[in-house]
Each structure stands twice: as structure tokens, then as C-alpha cells.
Amino acid sequence: MERFTVVTREDDTSVSLGRKISNHLTARNKIFDQIHPEIIISVGGDGTMLHALHQHMHQIDKVHFVGIHTGTLGFFTDYQESELETLLDDLVFGQPTTEEVQLLEVKRFNGDRFEVLYAINEARVENIIKTQSIDVWIDTEYLETFRGNGLCVSTQIGSTAYNRSLRGAVLLPSIRAMQLTEVAGIHHKLSRSLSTSLVIPENYLIRFESKSYYDSILCYDHLHVRLDGVDAIEFRLCKKAARFARYRPTSFIKRLNNLY
């Protein structure tokens, strides 16, 4: 891949590493191209990779991503800071394989009109001001009326992120599924919902309906939009995918072990 760009976290270490990568690659006749890169190199953490993915969402099917972590080993990042030389050699001489990661498609409905958003980790409805009531539908079947702070729909790759803090299960990479978890659900004699997380296969549709989403927000990865005026939200795993350049085998179990 000849045309590259670099997305860095704003700390000194990441900025300096990003500069080294750019200088090294341009000195070897690679082309720095922020508009039409073939490969995007993320320098920072998993959060930096999320920023890089969303910055290039409009051309996600045309670009590859690779990440170097300036903290620990992340889930989106294959190299640690001490492995800079290996990354540089791989970028110049390596032949990567492509790993595709399915995106979560989220539709915000206002009557018949809708807007589409995409997430890599998760999308969640949250209301920290008042109790949010949500009727949950799985395909055409009614599951429950949830009451509480909100609900989170996570992807497999997002299962180690916010989903894990909500006590959702961690899913291994070959599992193509969404996971629905509660955020501070209310459970007593008059209010009941599943309370555990629910793992839902990839071809299903999840629909949240509410009489009012006033004061609620829809967070998707590090981004968010307000839900005032929205009456339903749909979630599904879609054909759109983020493509990661893999220059060497990676171990999910090793990354997981490194997490705690």
C-alpha cells in the first residue's frame, strides 16, 4: 500500500511516534495522503483507532487500518511502542492479510424519516436525567419493556469495551453477533426486564420504541446525538465492514489476558 496517513492521539509520545512513522515512510517513497490513503496508521490507543475509523467512515470500504499502541496492547492495535521497527518494516516490505470487522448500523426514526449511523464498538441509548422506558423488539417479536438508564447494543469487537463494564459477556472473534445489555435497569415487583445480557445472531434486527426519548442521548463509539423527537431506533449488523491490515498472527486471548 503506497498512500498512507497517520492519526495520532495528542500526547507527546504518540505525536513523536507518528512523526517518525511519516518520515520513515516518505523517505522510502511512500506517499503521505490524508484525503485518499490506502492505509491509515493509528498511533495511540483503541480510542484513537475509533477516531481514525470514524474520520474515514465515508471511504471505509476502500481503506485499511493498522494500529500501534503507546500504552498497553489494545484490541484494535497489533503493535506496541517497543515494536516500532517491526511495524515500519512490515509497512514497507510486508504483505498483509485483511481482517474484516462488521459494523453496527443504527437507524434513528422520526416517523417515516430516518438517519443512519455506524458504530464499531457499540451504540447505546442513555438517559441520566429521568427513567427511560423502552419497548424492545427482536425482529417482529416483542421482548420486554425496559425501564432504567438505558440499553447498549454491542458488536463482538466492542464486547471488551463498554459492554464489559455492563457485565456483558466477552465474545471471541469468530462469533458474529450483537449483544444487548442493560444500563442500570429497574427491577422490582412492578418493573421487570431480562437483566442479563442477550446475545443475538447477526441476521436479526433489534428495535427500541419509546413514547418519549426526551433528554436521552444515543452514544455510538465516542460520538453522540440527541434523541428528542425520535420514536424508534433500529440496530443490525450490516455488510459494511472496517478492514484491518494484519501483517502477522494476532491472539485475541493474549489481548484479553493483557486487559486485566
Ligand code: NAP
Ligand atoms: P476513550 O477514552 O476513547 O475510551 C475509553 C476506554 O475504552 C479506553 O481505555 C479505551 O482504550 C477503551 N476501549 C475502546 N474500545 C475498546 C475495545 N474495543 N475493547 C476494549 N477497550 C476499548 O473513551 P470515549 O471516547 O468516551 O469512548 C470510546 C469507547 O470507550 C466507547 O466505544 C466505549 O466502548 C468505551 N467506553 C467505555 C466505558 C466504560 O467501560 N465504562 C465508558 C465510556 C466509554 P485505550 O486506552 O486503548 O484508548
